[in-house]
Amino acid sequence: MTAAEGKKVDCTLLLEQLKQDAEAGGYSLNPDPDFAFELAQGIATNIERYGYPLCPCRLTGGSKEADLDIICPCDYRDPDLDEFDTCY
Amino acid sequence: MGFLKGVEDMIDLDCLEQVEGTKGDHEVVLFALSTCPHCRHARDFLDANDVAYKYVYLDSLKGDEQKRVLLESEKYNPNHTFPTLVIDDGDVVIGFREDQYKEKLL
Numbered sequence: 001m002t003a004a005e006g007k008k009v010d011c012t013l014l015l016e017q018l019k020q021d022a023e024a025g026g027y028s029l030n031p032d033p034d035f036a037f038e039l040a041q042g043i044a045t046n047i048e049r050y051g052y053p054l055c056p057c058r059l060t061g062g063s064k065e066a067d068l069d070i071i072c073p074c075d076y077r078d079p080d081l082d083e084f085d086t087c088y
Numbered sequence: 089m090g091f092l093k094g095v096e097d098m099i100d101l102d103c104l105e106q107v108e109g110t111k112g113d114h115e116v117v118l119f120a121l122s123t124c125p126h127c128r129h130a131r132d133f134l135d136a137n138d139v140a141y142k143y144v145y146l147d148s149l150k151g152d153e154q155k156r157v158l159l160e161s162e163k164y165n166p167n168h169t170f171p172t173l174v175i176d177d178g179d180v181v182i183g184f185r186e187d188q189y190k191e192k193l194l
Contacts, residue, residue: 035125042123056123057170059146059158076169088126088169088183 006051009044011037018043021073030086043072057088095174101144101160103153109140114193116141119161119172122148130171130184139193146170 015037019029029036042056050067054060058070069075073087080087095115104117118134120127122145134141146157158168164180165172173181173189181188 035129038125038128042121042125045123057121057126059121059154059168059170076167084183084185086126086183 006048009047011040011044014044014047015040018072025073027073027077055087095176095178101157103149103157104142104144106142107135107140109134109138111138111193112140114139114175116193117174118143119157119165119170119174120145121170124170126184127171130173130189133184133186133189134193137194 015029018040019036022029030039039056043053046052046054046056046060050060050064052064052067053072054067055070055072055074058067058074061067061070064071077087095117116134116139118127118130118141120130120143127145131143144157146154146161149157161172162168164174164178165182167182169182171182171184175181175192179192181192
């Protein structure tokens, strides 16, 4: 078990961190605040489950090593943004 | 997609939850994750439009059952992204695309 795994994550703090990280990289979170909060809730659940911010729209491969490409912000963000205007 | 059996092939997946609806013109299966907001919006759309469908949250499954369902969803979306909606004989919508949901289901 990692240090983060199993610990309750504060969604409001996580959302603020996600927002800052996105903006530092020239991105922006979904402009719908409810959607953005739901996204943070999904990531928080995955931190509590697995100990790392697995993309809430991707299924774990069973280990952190297997999931390196789908830890938020994941390797598929830019291709998804190009194709769908949002990431999945 | 003609080589796939589509939804008929998945009827025996006993982990699929059935949601009743008055619009039952199509057999509809939604592969989803409980953590995914796009998946919730997809379900909200289907519920609000009274579409009958089956769904499964793959992250709620364990072990062999999860592998079995993932192999099934992989036939329609090898990239393992969610939500993946399968209609009838293998018509697939990847992601929650409201325009395509409307076009294909309403």
